[in-house]
Amino acid sequence: MTGPQSSATTPFYGSDFDALAAFDPEISGVLLSELERIRGGLQLIASENMSSPEVLTALGSTLSNKYAEGYPGRRYYGGCAEVDKAEQLAIERCTSLFGADHANVQPHSGASANQAVYGAFLQPGEKILAMSLPHGGHLTHGTKVSFSGKWFDAVHYGVDKQTEDIDYDQVAALAREHRPKVICAGGSAIPRLIDFEFFRNLADEVGAVFWVDAAHFIGLVAGKAIPSPVPYADVVTFTTHKVLRGPRSGALVCKAEHAAALDKAVFPMMQGGPQMHTIAAKAVNFKECATPEYAQYTQAVVANAARLAEKLGEHGIRPTTGGTDTHLSLHDLQGVGVTGKDAEARADAAGIVLNKNAIPFDPQKPGIASGIRVGTPCVTTQGMGLEQMDTIAELIATAVVKGDADPENAVSREVRGAVTELVTRFPAYPRA
């Protein structure tokens, strides 16, 4: 990663911070203090990362102005020749990165990509089988507060009580009983690898479309740190801002036979004009993901997560499923007698940003929760390795078990001091 601001050698309209600061000190102040917040603490939210200055530059460009409803070569607006090149590059890089037949790079977010799956394959009222939210799924997988649960009939599987991993017997039984149109694998708090071959065979047996929501782990697939769902799934949706490290957005890849239906579902069924600046930034990100450096990064993300999970376990903060194969782990705090809500507040007071999370069969309400979720994408981007994971586990344990939500508490201050030392040695967005 290069410096925080690259100085353009040619006149470039975009990313001009000084001009913004002169015109709008309030918003430029927010931008600066958010950067200081990122730099000042440990960012352990499993769904966050720090994209490169190159990605941020593309995001801050005049491509934001362009209306380009439609797809490259078949737009509803004139003047699209330049943005067509950006989208074409994004599509080519995405299909090549994942070895996919087809890519749609227009979804505005992970949730938008998921909407397209419903639009392409389901009529209102039809059935989908997906992982339940409290066991690690996602809001868009048929929960009652989401369009997906209001307009579609969702049946949910969960994890096994003993292994705390997906209950494959339950998945198979529910699929045979309900014969859903779509079977979904993937979620937001699944630490283990998913058996995509199992899901493919089951989908074939019951005549369902197999959809993988890879929002969380697609970056690990791009870097070949974990196996790919692409050969198995009919469609794979994902976000581009999690481990992948691109702009805040979404995309999908699919088998050739579903390309037309999914393209129509993204536009015009679910979205209007594509965000061409974000699509250009996705193209930059896909190029980054094809480098050996990125592959090494994803290996390190996984190794760091495994180490952090193990060390937290040694401090009595038990990893569910016994550990992790990915970039995140989910921890049960019942052994140390702290709720997820308190743990989040205590960590925050000590400069450690993580989130409370329900654990499988959680006795607490979701707003309190018995667990925390931690992830290593950010700290690994900052160059931290196994030794730093040991330190981080110790700092989390101290803050969560002995600390207090008051930042002025002695434990909060002590841990914050150690956090400052760590992020000074491994800075986020290093100053030029």
Ligand SMILES: *Cc1c(COP(=O)(O)O)cnc(C)c1O
């Ligand atoms: C993050 C996530 C999404 C939603 O992505 P947004 O960009 O926030 O809409 C969808 N599915 C899963 C499994 C996720 O983890």
